[in-house]
Amino acid sequence: MTDQTPAGDAGWFAGVEPGDTDAAAAAIREGGTETPADWPARAVEAGFAAHADDYYAELHEATVAATRRAVREAESADDRQVVHAIRAMDDLAATTNELAERVAEWGGTTDDDPGTGVPYARELAARDPETAAEERIVSLAERVVDLAAERDAEREFLERTVPTVAPNLASMAGPILAARLIDLAGGLASLAKMPSGTVQVLGAEDALFAHLRGNAPSPKHGVIYTHEYVRGTHPDERGSAARALAGKLTIGARIDHYAGDYRPEVEADLDERIETIRARHGDETGEDE
């Protein structure tokens, strides 16, 4: 702190008192500069440390503290939060749709040209009510609009969070399907321990138990049906596509749970496998129904 270095060209220790681990950790996490410099020498010059060994001791303390905090923060965005968020999003979607229908039905009594769904609720919410009944309609429409906004906020939260909790699963399945799988399995740890055949039919429990009772064919896919690789594959090959997808998602979940780093080659393997499966039927994009 003895001399003022321009912020863009300063080491992490600029403006930090020696021994102030909090400030040092914050500077390490949030700071940055384009070009490195001989920081140990600069720190000694600036009086931050008496000599290089001193500097390294401070640096060790600061980097360990900074990394510990960053790791803790990243891990508090854990799979339990994801499970709650996806359930909240689904509840909000169901409630929003139900109330939007109600508000449209009610709005139709005073409106010559009633619309449908959330867009109509949005339209109603912007009106000036004239009668007591219209006051209720507009007020209810406002709630619907708020619920829809909250639903979208949950989705954004998931799109941001799931890739840090389960990078491989999220990149292959997309953050929303990844969150559903984590929820259905009862957490990332349980998902990582599941055989891929179970992952394939997660969400199709009714069909699976009907099959096990002996009066239905085995389900080909559960919630992974929503994935383009299953839905976009010709019906004759969907079973194969679902099996291939479930296999790679299972591997992804295991890497996410036990290692945590992103490995693009798993996804590349999956892309390749699906291409092969689709080529068997001769049409690449297999129309949906």
Added chain:
Amino acid sequence: MSDDELDLPAGVARRDFGDGPALATRGEPVYGEPTADGWRRWDPHRSKLGATIEKGLDTGLAADASVLYLGAANGTTVSHVADAAGPTYAVEFAPRSARDLLDVAEDRPTLFPLLKDARKPETYAHVVESGVDVLVQDVATRGQARVAVENARFLADDGRLVLAVKARSEDVTADPEDVFADALDDLREAYEVVARERLEPYHDDHLAVVAIPR
């Protein structure tokens, strides 16, 4: 191979852990590796840098060498580096791995863990000193050569890049040799390649590269 102790970096030696001579460094064990007389085994099957040394490439590691290690993962390899070399900056992007790295760094006073993205050196250039002697890179991302070029700013003029290129991280369908050729091409923007060696049988489809800044 007829390596003898002279070929090994200072601080790294061959020790017998019960099944013939194996690479080893001094220091506390971190991942259940065999130990003998204060030395612990450095398994080339678990470490690309270990395999690179085993293959006889000159990594430039030395007792006082400062090191920037990109892709430190759980810290198994970087623990050996920090024990054998000087100040060691360990960059890792995955929080789960960084948690294990912290345990390794905690009792190694010259190992500095950083939870940062190796593709964005400007987010740690205020911490990592310039003029490091060795830049070790083992990241599994597309554009591995690009990462090495971006991080050339940290390397001393007489420093060395020790890079492990993983073919499957770039393109799983292409022939590894084509991937390696592309990577070496990209590297030439900032480096001159002085040695290269495939890491089989320790690691499939990996190329070890030693390069110096241009």
